Amino acid sequence: MGNMKRIAGISILLLVIVTITAIIDIRFLSPFNVRNVLRWTGLFGILSLGAAFVIVTGGIDLSIGSVVAMIGTFSAYLMARQGVSVALTLFLMLLLSLALGLAHGLLITKVRVQPFVVTLCGLFIYRGMARFVVGDMTQGYGTGFLGLKNLVKSRFPQTFWPGTPPEFIVNWSIPMPFMILLILAIILAIVLNKSVYGRHLLALGANERAARYSGIHTHRVIIIAYMISASFAGLGGLLFSLDLNTVQPSASGQMYELYAIAGCVVGGISLRGGEGNITGVIIGTAIVRVLYNSINIAGIATQLEFAVLGMVILIGVSVDEIVKMIAEKRRIMESADPEALQRKATA
Amino acid sequence: MGNMKRIAGISILLLVIVTITAIIDIRFLSPFNVRNVLRWTGLFGILSLGAAFVIVTGGIDLSIGSVVAMIGTFSAYLMARQGVSVALTLFLMLLLSLALGLAHGLLITKVRVQPFVVTLCGLFIYRGMARFVVGDMTQGYGTGFLGLKNLVKSRFPQTFWPGTPPEFIVNWSIPMPFMILLILAIILAIVLNKSVYGRHLLALGANERAARYSGIHTHRVIIIAYMISASFAGLGGLLFSLDLNTVQPSASGQMYELYAIAGCVVGGISLRGGEGNITGVIIGTAIVRVLYNSINIAGIATQLEFAVLGMVILIGVSVDEIVKMIAEKRRIMESADPEALQRKATA
């Protein structure tokens, strides 16, 4: 219920931003722009979804950006340079990112190193590896790999339309990355809210020891969460590299972990853990992306891009906290019995 | 005593790195190189010291890098471009950074926003401000401000030597930034270990409720910690800008918060809070800096710089945790009943 309220709140925020920007420049709602915003929301949303699962455990994943760079670089390198088959490459990349998540999880649960430290080291290490393996050289897919590129370039249903699709379909087809995000979101929503794993995750996020005493394999649950985060980052890395068709090992994905976390925070997921809300994450990411877009369209100085983003996050979260406090006060008033209230009034 | 052990541990680590590098290339110990390492240790150490105080509260400060950029940019801008007097500029910058810390502290204590979120927004906002105010233009001090530049350029005692100093002094004088670090470290060590504020800080870092129930103004203590961190970041920003004699608002200070935190972590300060150890922070920072230097000298690919850093942090922290576990086991062993011991042996 509190969740519902929050979702409503951020949906309104999103709507407000959209409306204002549309008033400033109606082209904000043009098919072209909507498509772009959806595409970016899709790509960044995938990272946020993964991050969310780690955040629910009360942990944090700072390695996302570096994993994006590493998987992106390696994918292009293997397929385009080394001529490794697409299937094998994808398989290897999946394996690699899962392995990274596993390593994070093991270090955090078994060696008891704090998540912040483990994934911070990940942030340093993985980009270094990526840069080293390809000698800092930009990787790309060239003109080939069209099938694979459809993962990001194609649109639904346009691309799959029998014959030439009508104007409307062409304009308003949904970019594949966003479709992918939606599908993943639905799956994760079920996992989080309906599955046993989800219950265990939420319980553990709120009180790890109690969860263990209730016979939950807390370590396993945590490790899986980090594997989800890492593999989603990996998927993101692949899609980003395909979208741009080039990867710069030293530059791509930088700070993306922060965007991912920001998406979750704006989406109302507390970094304290024990709270999860997939819809919130999607809307949160959308807000962040729309904000960028709006700033550019509204012609606000690019230098302020980040400043505005920061401001909005901060205000959003603060308002959230303040609302909570007010709600608490209100509940106090309600739970006081009438005579007491009336005594207060007279006093 | 646990602390003593840890200090010993990381001191040995530092020594090992130094020795190995010196063996690989003796010029690592040349006055020129030693001076550089000391200078960098001084500059980055100041940031780590500030970060440490926030970490003791169990918080985190991700805004350090952006504060470095902001104060650096504004200092150069005000003094070199706007011709504001040095004294006034320094005063304003001190005020500004204290204000930032105050804002962080208030949002964290009064509005109950998590430190990670507050300072993450700071990271976004302050760099944006810096870039906006100077329109993304590189700032510099030109050839003037020699007095101010002595804050980083001068060496002790060389610069203050009556007449021409002897060869030895010239070679082995200590760069001013390192001197500044030492002085600050001594002050902070007293504050942390001997002063009432330090007691309160450690207490609330370990058990905030207990601190509050003991009549400690926990909010005030936390706010002050963030003000310390911000003002040290500000000082760092000034010194960095003077050292390079140029500031790129969009680039300078990037990721410095991570180095600062890394320094603390390597120095054995747990991000869980309640632990503080100034000596550790200094050595930790030194390790990070020496490591960079060594990587270059040892001829490891630059791309791996970060990877190696990450590895060392990770291994260091892991070993620390493992040692803790072993120590705990030993403690139990000693308290154990002889018969139990002998049984365990057979079992």
Next chain:
Amino acid sequence: MSDQRIATDGSTPQTKDEESAAGERVQTDVSNGFVIEARGISKVFPGVQALRDVDLTLSRGEVLAVVGENGAGKSTLMKILAGVEMESEGVIKVDGQQVRIGSVDKALDLGIALVHQELNLCPNLSIADNVFLGREKLVKSVGGLEKVVRLVDKETSEAETADLLKKVGLETRPDTLVRDLTIGSQQLVEIAKALSINAKVVIFDEPTSSLSGPETERLFAVIKDLKDHGVSVVYISHRLGEVKHVADRVLVLRDGEVTGQLSAEEITKEAMIHLMVGRDIEKFYSIKHKISDKVRLEVRDFIVPKQPGKPINLKVHAGEILVLAGLVGAGRTEFAQALYGIDQPWAGRIFIDGREVKVNDPIDAIRAGMLLVPEDRKLHGLVTEMDVVNNITLAGFKDRLSKYGIVDARQAREVASRMIKELDVRLHSMDQIVQTLSGGNQQKVVLGKWLSMDPKVLLLDEPTRGIDVVAKEEVYKLMERLAEEKVAMLVISSEMQEVLSIADRIVVMCEGTVTGELLPDQYSEENVIKLATETTRHG
């Protein structure tokens, strides 16, 4: 909960009258004015009115006991007096001066010290630092800068701490880190801390819940001493025996309201219980179920990992209630935790119904039907931020309440509501957050979680710690019922009364091992203490 309130309101009026009368009498025979006089105190928390129009008076050198069920509002009232919580309304006078306390250091200035119900120490600091936390001894002179540079005077504070520790009977160096102390010792440090304030009012909120017999005696001596020095004491406990022993006067709360006061001569367990509960309840009946000779749980050559002592061997039969007695720090919790797979034992084998079970993790124990009700509800027993349903069914999702890894929500709610009915948990709704339940009801939720898993062996670590007589009664009845259902129970208890009244057999532990066993005909406080303090270590 609300309907219950109506019921009690219905039953209170006449007692209220007696009480105010009693109140008057007490006040008149105290010549010197009140140290504390609180009138019409009310306190509201989200979802609960914790206190309603409560009056409390305290005279110089008086020991006032405050008793009441869980959630009656005792701690809240004390927190208000100690400035931890802010009263919603009401008037507080200290030495006749009306004051708004509102903050802890204000309370300290007024000379009011509170020993909290739960421990509030900083494990990373020394005993001395903790004792003087917030009131540090300052170095007298720092070259004229002492106004600004406020440094801690280690020597003085440790010297003074040493005296205080002697007073409370804790033989430990003042510079010992608190994290190296057992819970019992930590409690004594809390008391020393309260004494260090030289307050004119010292409030103890359930100080004995983790103290052993001797330590408790020590505390009573301290209280006596305070009293003799004209210090007033407020004493909260669920151990009504103690109350009778120490109190000059008893104030009884129920559902946040004062239901009566008893002057020294009126204090009897029955009278207190009557006012607490609004009815009489029968005395502890010694449990009279029949024990089968079938061994349910057998432990062979078991060595407790955190406190390794001589190997432990013991059997618990179906339908037997075996009580593990001992002083705090005896290692009983560690024993239970090791059995349950929280820590790995050094050595030992576990048999359930004759079959050996390998327990590497609680899940193994749970699957074998051996369940632990942990000592610390809030930390280990419950996910207090989650609702009642999920807490009760948490352990069941994996094997019982799910298909293909998807939770069967309907079935879960059915199980939960069944447990809530069976255990008569008092709540507004199943979706209520556990945090907002009172101690007793929280404990029932923990029990409900395990009953829904139909246990074979139940390990209960301090199952009645900090819960009131009524809740206790219900827990005992429940244990009785489980015994009849042939469940084997291993109960850890530090409350002598409880140990002697509920046990079919008493096994006493000391220093991580078993030092002896007592059969009903050997039951006596002396015997238990003797075994509990009998060291087995040579050299």
Next chain:
Amino acid sequence: RGQRAAVEERPTVAFMSNGPYEFWVYAAAGVEQAGEEFGVNVEFFMPPGGLPEEQRRFIEAMVAREVAGIAISVTDPENLTPFLNEIIEMGVPLLTHDSDAPGSNRLAFVGMSNYAAGRTAGRTIREALPDGGNFIISVGRLDAQNAIERRQGIIDELNGEPDAFFYPGTMTPDRPDIPIAGGKWTLIDTIVDAGDPIRAKSNAEDAILRHSERLDLMIGLWSYSTPAIISAAQDAGVIDDFIIVAFDQEEEVLQGIKDGYVFASMAQDPFMYGYRSVEVLAKIAHGQDPGIPDNKFIDVPAPRITRENIDEVWGMFRQQLSDGRQFLDDMGIDQP
């Protein structure tokens, strides 16, 4: 380290890169050709880690072997300058290429002026938009030196400033809609992305949307900038709606020039870095006049790649690449 049996009495000159990058394979070709033409043996070295220390050791080894000259692309000017000066004081002819150490006493710097390249880009824009028009600059960071110089070169050129080779030192502040040459051209905006190619693309998309009706040209100043613009324009299906100008020679850019949707690119010329460096050192070794200008700057102009010369340039690049690889193989130097 590659060694080549010294042919009779030819002097030897050393050429060193700043890392093991493909970029330098082109240079290798130039080094070899110059070596043949000016009659010197060449030592070619790519520091595997791109490290100052590696460069230091190589130089010391070369000095020990009394080479007739050294050319180096400086990895770390600040730290290497004192050392380089030592070497120079020892009388070893030493010049820098590609990446300079301005503070040192080097004979000369063989390289390109970013400002000059910017002027060339400006000329290109004038060609593309002879009657004026509106353009957007995309770059990673506007406070990076090469970005400042390239951007300023463009503006000054279009403003018809007198020809200059070096950055005059004054930057036109970043504002929206900067009128150039009295409004003939308009620099609509300079979009920056903090070095993140993905943001370069999304910024480009937003710019395309916002200025679609008046946008005539986009130019990317950093190597990834133009590929990002191309990607955005292609996805939007507006690749033909405005002109694209580039810097450097990324695969996408060359392809774009060939396919006609990139107007031109200001490439770099590593081959010439190699060729000119060796030429100068060789002439010194033979006691001839190397013809070093007073400003010590030996210009290697940025070759402008356009539709006209793309085939030959691309062919040339391919040729240089294979020659370079051949040469490295002969020298037994492993390929990047």
